Amino acid sequence: MRWLRGSNFSKNALNAFFASAPAGIAILDSQLRIRKANLTMADMIGTPLAALLGSTPRGVAPLFADKIEPFLRRVSATGKGVLNFPVIGETVKSPGVIRQWLASVSPICPEPEGMWCIGVIAVEVTEAARFEKLRKSEALLAEAEQLGQLGSWERDLVTGEETWSANLCRLLAIDPVQTTVSEELFWDLVHYDDREGVRMVVDSAMKFADAYEVQSRFTLPGGRERTFYTRGKLVLDPNNQVIKRMGLTQDITARVEMEHALQRSEATIRRERDRAQRYLDIADVILLALDLQGRITMINRMGCATLEREEHQLLGCDWITTCVPARTRRFVKPWFDNLLAGDLSYVENLIVTRSGEERLIGWRNTLLKDDEGRVIGTLSSGEDITERKVAEKAVQQLSSLLLRAQDDERRRIAKEVHDGIGQYIAGLSLAIGRLRTSCIDETDPDSRQTLADCRTLIHRASQEIRTISYLLHPPTIDELGLKSALEWLVNGYGERWGLQVSLEVSATLGRLKPEIELTLFRIAQESLINIHRHSQSPTALVRLFQRPDEIVLEVADRGKGMPARTRESERSSGIGILAIEERVKQWKGHFNLESSPDKGVTIHVTLPVT
Ligand SMILES: Nc1ncnc2c1ncn2[C@@H]1O[C@H](COP(=O)(O)OP(=O)(O)O)[C@@H](O)[C@H]1O
Numbered sequence: 001m002r003w004l005r006g007s008n009f010s011k012n013a014l015n016a017f018f019a020s021a022p023a024g025i026a027i028l029d030s031q032l033r034i035r036k037a038n039l040t041m042a043d044m045i046g047t048p049l050a051a052l053l054g055s056t057p058r059g060v061a062p063l064f065a066d067k068i069e070p071f072l073r074r075v076s077a078t079g080k081g082v083l084n085f086p087v088i089g090e091t092v093k094s095p096g097v098i099r100q101w102l103a104s105v106s107p108i109c110p111e112p113e114g115m116w117c118i119g120v121i122a123v124e125v126t127e128a129a130r131f132e133k134l135r136k137s138e139a140l141l142a143e144a145e146q147l148g149q150l151g152s153w154e155r156d157l158v159t160g161e162e163t164w165s166a167n168l169c170r171l172l173a174i175d176p177v178q179t180t181v182s183e184e185l186f187w188d189l190v191h192y193d194d195r196e197g198v199r200m201v202v203d204s205a206m207k208f209a210d211a212y213e214v215q216s217r218f219t220l221p222g223g224r225e226r227t228f229y230t231r232g233k234l235v236l237d238p239n240n241q242v243i244k245r246m247g248l249t250q251d252i253t254a255r256v257e258m259e260h261a262l263q264r265s266e267a268t269i270r271r272e273r274d275r276a277q278r279y280l281d282i283a284d285v286i287l288l289a290l291d292l293q294g295r296i297t298m299i300n301r302m303g304c305a306t307l308e309r310e311e312h313q314l315l316g317c318d319w320i321t322t323c324v325p326a327r328t329r330r331f332v333k334p335w336f337d338n339l340l341a342g343d344l345s346y347v348e349n350l351i352v353t354r355s356g357e358e359r360l361i362g363w364r365n366t367l368l369k370d371d372e373g374r375v376i377g378t379l380s381s382g383e384d385i386t387e388r389k390v391a392e393k394a395v396q397q398l399s400s401l402l403l404r405a406q407d408d409e410r411r412r413i414a415k416e417v418h419d420g421i422g423q424y425i426a427g428l429s430l431a432i433g434r435l436r437t438s439c440i441d442e443t444d445p446d447s448r449q450t451l452a453d454c455r456t457l458i459h460r461a462s463q464e465i466r467t468i469s470y471l472l473h474p475p476t477i478d479e480l481g482l483k484s485a486l487e488w489l490v491n492g493y494g495e496r497w498g499l500q501v502s503l504e505v506s507a508t509l510g511r512l513k514p515e516i517e518l519t520l521f522r523i524a525q526e527s528l529i530n531i532h533r534h535s536q537s538p539t540a541l542v543r544l545f546q547r548p549d550e551i552v553l554e555v556a557d558r559g560k561g562m563p564a565r566t567r568e569s570e571r572s573s574g575i576g577i578l579a580i581e582e583r584v585k586q587w588k589g590h591f592n593l594e595s596s597p598d599k600g601v602t603i604h605v606t607l608p609v610t
C-alpha cells in the first residue's frame, strides 16, 4: 500500500473513507443545515441521504433535535468541541427499540478565510451498552453469590459440558484455573456417606423431569467438611428430553452448625431443668412460683401433695381463689401486692386442701426477675406448720397450767406456813410466858437471859415465817391491791438485801383483775430477785402505770447488764425470765428486755386491760 502525505490525499480517497466510515458523519453550516453526510448517518437517522442534505437536525430527526441542538449551539458560540456525549432514544426507523450513541461535535475551519462549519460524528454503542449491562448484571450475580454463600452451576447433558460459577469454585475450594470442573469432580466432592442419598434425589428428579432440592455434606480438598443446600432445575428439549441440569448451591454450614449448637444447648437446658425438678421434688417444703397476676407457674411435689391436687390441676390457676380459704382471701391479696412491691417478710397464712382441710403454712418469699431486673413473679417456700402450731399451743397451755398450779401451790404453802407453823409459834410464845411467871426464877441472871433469848428467837422465827408466807403469796394483794403488795415487796427487799428500790405507781391506778395483779406482782418479784442476785446494782426502780388500754410495768437496775452470750447453747438454764415471758404471753401482752453493760437491765412489760 502506498501512503499519501498531507494535501496529497486524493479527494476520491477521502470521499470513499467518508462514505464508508463505520461512524455517522455530518457537516453542518453556521445555520445548522446539513451540508454533507454519509450513508451511515442517513441509516442511523432512518432517512435517505438525499433528504438529509440542506435540512436541519430538527427537520430530519425531530426526536433527537433537543438532545443535539444545545451542543451544536455551544460549539458555534464558543468555537470549542464537545466529545463523546451519550445520545439515547428511539429512531423513526425502529420504533420501540432504545438505541444508544456516543456523539462528538467539533468546529471545522475548511479554508484559511472560509466560514466555520460544525462536524458531527456519532457511533452507535447500543450493543456495547447492552454488553456492559450484562457484564454489570453478571458482576451483581457474582456479588450476590458471594453474599449469599451461593454458587451456580450448569451441566449440559448433551455435550457433557460443565460450568461452575466463580463463587461455587470458591465455596468448594476449587481453583478453576488449575482444575477442570466436571461431573466426576462434583461426585468426588460430595461426602462419601451422602453420595447415595444425593444420587437418589437427582435420579428421581431426572425420571420425573422435576425440579429437586437436596442437602448434603461435601468434603473439600484438604479435608474440610461443609454442608450445602442445592436446588436443581431441568431444561427439556421439544421432545421432553432432559438436555441440561442447572441450579444454585448454598453453603449452609454455619446455619446447620448453629442448629446443632441450639439442639445441644436445648438438651443441656432440658437436663438442667430435669435436675432442678428433681431437687424441687425431694424438697420437704412447698415451693411455689406465681406470676404477676398471682397465677401458679410452678409448684413442686410437696406443694401438690399438701393441696391434694395434681400439678396440671394447679398450673395456671389463680393461687388465692384456688388454694386459700374464702374467709382469709381478703387478707392474702394485700399481702401478695406488698410482696410484689418488695416486702419479703415471713408470713403465715392458711391454705385449703381439695378435701377442705385447712393447713397453716409459714412462707419465706423472694421475687423473680427477668434479665433486665424487672419483677416477673414471686417464688415462695412454704413450711406446713399446722402440727407445730398445735404443739406450740399445747406447750403454752401446759406452761400456763403449770404456772397456775405453782401459784396455787404457793398460796396453799403460804397458808400452811402461816396458819400451821405460825400457830405453833404463837403457842410457843404463850407457853414461854407461862414459864416465866410460874417456873423460872427471874432473879437468876442466867435464867433471865435465857428467857430473853428465847423470846427474841421466837419473835424472829415468827417474822421469818410471815415473810416467807408473804413471799409465797402476798395476802395483802387480795385485800389491799397490787400497789400495797408492791410497797410491801419493795420495802421488804430493801431491808433484807440493802437494795435501794424506788417504787412509782401512778395515782390513777385502780384495782385490776386479781389474776393480772398477781401476774404483775410475780414479774416484779422475779425481776427484783434477779437484780439482787445478778446485777450488782445498789438501786432499782419499779414503775407501774396505766395507758388507755394497757398497763405497763417497768423494772430497771443500774448494774452490769446481762452477760454477753454468743451461742444459743449458752442460754442460762434459769427459768425466771422464761416464766416472766410465759406469764406475759398468757395475757397476750408484750415483753421486752433491754440490757447494756453501762445502763443495766430494764424489763418492760405491757398487758392489755379491757
Ligand atoms: N438484772 C440482771 N442483771 C444482770 N444479769 C441478769 C439480770 N437478770 C437476769 N440476768 C441474767 O440472766 C440469767 C437468767 O435469769 P433467770 O431466767 O431469772 O434465771 P436465774 O436467775 O435462775 O439464773 C441469769 O442467770 C443472769 O445471768
Ligand SMILES: [Mg+2]
Residues within 6 Å of the ligand: 526, 529, 530, 574, 575, 576, 577
Ligand atoms: Mg432469776
